[in-house]
Amino acid sequence: MYNCPMHSKQLLKGTLQTIILKLLSEHKRMYGYEITQQVKLLSEGKISLTEGALYPALHKLEAEGLLISEKVYIGKRVRKYYSLTQTGSNTVTTKLKEFSDFVSTMQAVLNLEPKLK
Amino acid sequence: MYNCPMHSKQLLKGTLQTIILKLLSEHKRMYGYEITQQVKLLSEGKISLTEGALYPALHKLEAEGLLISEKVYIGKRVRKYYSLTQTGSNTVTTKLKEFSDFVSTMQAVLNLEPKLK
DNA sequence: TTTTTATACATAAGATTATTATGTATAATT
DNA sequence: AATTATACATAATAATCTTATGTATAAAAA
Numbered sequence: 001m002y003n004c005p006m007h008s009k010q011l012l013k014g015t016l017q018t019i020i021l022k023l024l025s026e027h028k029r030m031y032g033y034e035i036t037q038q039v040k041l042l043s044e045g046k047i048s049l050t051e052g053a054l055y056p057a058l059h060k061l062e063a064e065g066l067l068i069s070e071k072v073y074i075g076k077r078v079r080k081y082y083s084l085t086q087t088g089s090n091t092v093t094t095k096l097k098e099f100s101d102f103v104s105t106m107q108a109v110l111n112l113e114p115k116l117k
Numbered sequence: 118m119y120n121c122p123m124h125s126k127q128l129l130k131g132t133l134q135t136i137i138l139k140l141l142s143e144h145k146r147m148y149g150y151e152i153t154q155q156v157k158l159l160s161e162g163k164i165s166l167t168e169g170a171l172y173p174a175l176h177k178l179e180a181e182g183l184l185i186s187e188k189v190y191i192g193k194r195v196r197k198y199y200s201l202t203q204t205g206s207n208t209v210t211t212k213l214k215e216f217s218d219f220v221s222t223m224q225a226v227l228n229l230e231p232k233l234k
Numbered sequence: 235t236t237t238t239t240a241t242a243c244a245t246a247a248g249a250t251t252a253t254t255a256t257g258t259a260t261a262a263t264t
Numbered sequence: 265a266a267t268t269a270t271a272c273a274t275a276a277t278a279a280t281c282t283t284a285t286g287t288a289t290a291a292a293a294a
Contacts, residue, residue: 011219013130013251013280022227033242042226046218053281055244077242077289096227101163103220106132109159110139110213130251130280150271170252172273194260194271 012047016057018095021066021084025092029070029083032058058082066091133166133174135212138183138201142209146187146200149175175199183208 023038024030030038036049061067066088072079084092107113140155141147147155153166178184183205189196201209224230 011131011135011216015223016280019226026228031242033240039226042228043222044225046222047226050282051242051244052246052283056280059244074242075289079242096229099223099227100229105160105163106216108161109136109156109164110216111143111159112213112217133251148271150269167253168271168273169254169275173251176273191271192260196271 015099016049016053017061018099020054020057020061020082021088021092021095024067024082024084025089029081031072031079031081033079061088132216133170134178135216136166137171137174137178137199138205138209138212141184141199141201142206146198148189148196148198150196178205 019039020035023035027038032051032054036051036054039047039049058067058069062069062082065085067082068085069080069082072081136156137152140152144155149168149171153168153171156164156166175184175186179186179199182202184199185202186197186199189198
């Protein structure tokens with residue numbers, strides 16, 4: 001799912017849903033390819049989502065009722081836009097909290113200082 | 118591997134090696150059960166390593182030359198102490214750096230503030 | 235104008251990692 | 265005497281990701 005020029009591929013596992021949901025909470029609707037580009041931009045090229053991970057993840061989130069999709073034709077090409085459902089919208093907050101807790105806990109276990117700005 | 122009372126099980130994937138190596142860099146030698154207890158302590162009960170993940174991980178790290186083990190008998194019971202090899206010792210720094218980079222990148226992607234102390 | 239790159243979706247085989255369950259056994263506590 | 269804690273280990277299953285493959289249109293470069 002990730003093609004990360006750093007060496008922390010393992011660490012990125014489990015973050016894909018959080019990333020997708022958070023981006024959609026800021027953009028109303030996005031399509032798959034757009035998400036990959038946005039992630040690449042925000043991570044300064046450090047994270048490249050692979051299609052083999054992204055599309056199944058989007059399908060799963062839709063099946064679970066967190067996202068809904070709509071197909072839009074751009075000329076002859078299909079785009080599948082995804083947006084948050086109400087459930088999905090509520091889940092974003094939970095996911096972000098979980099990520100923060102995770103970081104805090106790991107910093108405690110690894111005896112690391114939280115970073116200052 | 119983790120039995121986390123929070124809901125962030127997915128997020129913890131890929132962190133086990135880093136945790137093991139970092140703890141061993143601070144303790145000279147530790148045995149499996151001791152590692153589980155130390156992690157529970159440092160995480161304030163939020164992370165409980167399961168044996169099904171811990172022991173295979175220790176075996177793998179040893180097979181890769183990052184750890185060496187020695188069996189010690191406490192009465193009739195065996196303890197298997199693990200300690201860092203030189204390679205393992207070098208790897209700790211790399212792993213911690215990777216974790217920091219991962220957190221920074223994720224904070225950028227998720228548009229989160231780094232935490233202040 | 236032809237070739238390459240970018241856009242845009244999707245699935246499938248295989249690998250990795252973790253969960254859950256199971257197994258064995260000693261030591262300490264209730 | 266029974267339960268809990270200590271201490272190791274492995275195996276079946278599940279979840280997630282990588283890598284490879286497939287299809288197709290649009291744009292840019294050679």
